[in-house]
Amino acid sequence: MLKDLLKLQADMLTARGELAAGIGGSWLLNRMAPNGGGNRPVITLPGFMASGRTLLRLNRFLNAHGFEAQSWGLGRNLGPQGGRWGQQLDELDKVLGETVRKLADKHASPVALIGQSLGGVYARELALQMPEEIDRVIMLGSPTFHPYVKAHHNRVVKQLGTWASRQSYAELAGRTGLLHWDPDRPALPCVAVHSPADGVVPETSCMIPQYIIDQSDHTAPRENLRVLSSHIGMSVSPSVLLAIADRLAQDRENWAAFDPYRYFPAQLHWAVAMLYPRQANDAGMSDVRALVESG
Amino acid sequence: MTSPAIKLPGAVVTLQDEHRYMNLLLVTLEEQLETSDLSAPEEYFLMQDIVRYLHEYPDAVHHPTEDLLFDKLVRRKPDARKDVARLRRDHDKLRVNTAELLQSLDKAAAEHTPESAESVGVELNEYIRRLRRHMRFEETHLFPSAVQCLAHKDWQAIETRLSTVEDPLFGKAVASDYRVLYEYFANRANTLSRGATRIGFLQLDSMIVGADAIETGIAEMIEMLQRHTASLVQESRDTVRKTFSGDGFGSALVAQGSFVGFVGKKGVHVGLDAAGIYLRTLKNVIRPLWNSRS
Numbered sequence: 001m002l003k004d005l006l007k008l009q010a011d012m013l014t015a016r017g018e019l020a021a022g023i024g025g026s027w028l029l030n031r032m033a034p035n036g037g038g039n040r041p042v043i044t045l046p047g048f049m050a051s052g053r054t055l056l057r058l059n060r061f062l063n064a065h066g067f068e069a070q071s072w073g074l075g076r077n078l079g080p081q082g083g084r085w086g087q088q089l090d091e092l093d094k095v096l097g098e099t100v101r102k103l104a105d106k107h108a109s110p111v112a113l114i115g116q117s118l119g120g121v122y123a124r125e126l127a128l129q130m131p132e133e134i135d136r137v138i139m140l141g142s143p144t145f146h147p148y149v150k151a152h153h154n155r156v157v158k159q160l161g162t163w164a165s166r167q168s169y170a171e172l173a174g175r176t177g178l179l180h181w182d183p184d185r186p187a188l189p190c191v192a193v194h195s196p197a198d199g200v201v202p203e204t205s206c207m208i209p210q211y212i213i214d215q216s217d218h219t220a221p222r223e224n225l226r227v228l229s230s231h232i233g234m235s236v237s238p239s240v241l242l243a244i245a246d247r248l249a250q251d252r253e254n255w256a257a258f259d260p261y262r263y264f265p266a267q268l269h270w271a272v273a274m275l276y277p278r279q280a281n282d283a284g285m286s287d288v289r290a291l292v293e294s295g
Numbered sequence: 296m297t298s299p300a301i302k303l304p305g306a307v308v309t310l311q312d313e314h315r316y317m318n319l320l321l322v323t324l325e326e327q328l329e330t331s332d333l334s335a336p337e338e339y340f341l342m343q344d345i346v347r348y349l350h351e352y353p354d355a356v357h358h359p360t361e362d363l364l365f366d367k368l369v370r371r372k373p374d375a376r377k378d379v380a381r382l383r384r385d386h387d388k389l390r391v392n393t394a395e396l397l398q399s400l401d402k403a404a405a406e407h408t409p410e411s412a413e414s415v416g417v418e419l420n421e422y423i424r425r426l427r428r429h430m431r432f433e434e435t436h437l438f439p440s441a442v443q444c445l446a447h448k449d450w451q452a453i454e455t456r457l458s459t460v461e462d463p464l465f466g467k468a469v470a471s472d473y474r475v476l477y478e479y480f481a482n483r484a485n486t487l488s489r490g491a492t493r494i495g496f497l498q499l500d501s502m503i504v505g506a507d508a509i510e511t512g513i514a515e516m517i518e519m520l521q522r523h524t525a526s527l528v529q530e531s532r533d534t535v536r537k538t539f540s541g542d543g544f545g546s547a548l549v550a551q552g553s554f555v556g557f558v559g560k561k562g563v564h565v566g567l568d569a570a571g572i573y574l575r576t577l578k579n580v581i582r583p584l585w586n587s588r589s
């Protein structure tokens with residue numbers, strides 16, 4: 001527990017550094033980031049225990065780049081409440097659906113959802129319930145909940161979640177868990193941003209499994225995007241902001257993976273390799289078969 | 296056993312692969328029985344999913360395919376009739392056993408009492424033993440005979456049957472009903488295969504473990520120096536006492552010489568101890584970088 005408390009402190013400290021870097025480098029970032037071209041509605045969802053205000057900087061950045069970003073409008077995300085999480089998730093459509101529909105009608109365009117941590121879980125579940133109104137989903141360090149894989153989430157945060165929900169992790173996950181989307185359903189792009197330096201959620205819990213990516217096609221793109229960032233600072237980190245703007249601007253019909261190198265001169269490619277480290281290999285079908293061989 | 300020089304027909308390779316998959320599932324069932332106290336319904340989820348798969352694929356597809364292979368074998372080699380009859384009976388029994396086991400697991404999960412856990416544990420162990428024995432007999436007796444006796448068109452018929460139904464868990468695509476189970480194994484494969492990452496040294500986890508290792512190393516080093524210093528002080532006191540004890544110049548000279556020897560030996564010991572602590576600390580700092588999940 002002490003180690004996890006230290007990790008959480010380090011994550012918060014890193015987030016402050018990222019905020020400072022974001023403020024210091026905003027001029028450069030604003031010049032580099034792509035423009036959405038206007039009329040591209042976006043709703044941002046905060047993480048566990050965070051309020052919509054924590055995404056103020058992200059919204060402001062997106063609004064300056066041709067997107068129409070707004071917070072989810074439900075205040076602080078208190079997570080699962082009083083053991084009714086399943087019901088809460090089922091009712092997301094009622095709670096948040098109206099905001100999404102109104103925005104989609106106003107712009108005559110489906111809405112992109114960006115969720116940080118638990119907010120990304122909500123975005124993932126909401127898009128399953130109303131795929132026609134959603135354009136794409138971008139998750140920032142959003143975990144999955146598996147019914148029987150032991151999660152190595154930060155125990156301090158997990159404990160807070162247990163107190164808030166009065167449910168154990170296994171009870172929250174339920175019989176079928178809360179996993180990433182199927183390869184083909186919903187037919188929307190989904191981007192999972194994850195970081196090897198995440199001090200709250202292990203990146204393996206955030207990554208879309210390799211077999212899902214292998215089985216998905218251009219009608220339902222699934223993409224893992226690895227960025228060096230803290231968990232809490234994902235919505236302020238300049239490298240994450242650049243990636244978010246790029247993924248929002250990406251043509252949905254001709255989806256291509258994020259290429260950070262095109263934003264930087266060749267002299268800085270060594271830095272790009274550090275900011276956007278090579279994807280860690282997730283286990284594919286062949287690895288599972290190798291597991292069988294290894295006994 | 297089949298000679299390694301003989302190229303095995305594709306159907307036999309597939310059936311043997313399916314046996315290996317089943318064995319992985321049986322090993323997982325055993326592990327779950329050993330490591331879990333089965334005191335909550337969710338601790339049964341993994342076992343329920345595995346047994347459900349065993350009922351829906353091996354019982355429904357794998358064994359009937361083997362039955363087809365046995366039919367053809369008996370036609371080509373009538374004296375295999377007795378073994379084939381035994382295996383057919385096994386298949387029938389196993390199908391019933393798996394269904395019963397699934398019911399027992401559902402009941403035990405609902406009750407989640409120590410008594411129900413013990414009872415289902417006995418049932419599972421018996422099932423695991425029976426299925427393993429069955430697969431071993433097929434691999435050592437029937438498959439080699441089939442490889443020797445069956446004709447090309449026999450294998451074609453078996454392969455056609457195998458290709459009609461895709462394995463929902465270990466096949467080309469994972470069926471949505473088995474995603475949870477597949478991702479459990481993918482997670483295990485990840486844990487096994489994931490080694491160093493290029494930025495492992497930047498991981499907070501590794502940094503904290505590394506800092507802890509350095510702190511421990513420094514404490515060990517201080518303790519070692521204190522220990523050697525204490526013995527050096529004691530030795531020098533003894534030397535002074537012997538030198539000025541009034542036993543004569545010769546005795547003083549011997550004491551001084553002995554002290555010089557002691558200091559030399561002590562220097563070697565300190566160097567060796569310090570090198571040991573340094574290497575141990577270095578290993579403890581580096582290890583988490585190479586295995587970020589440790």
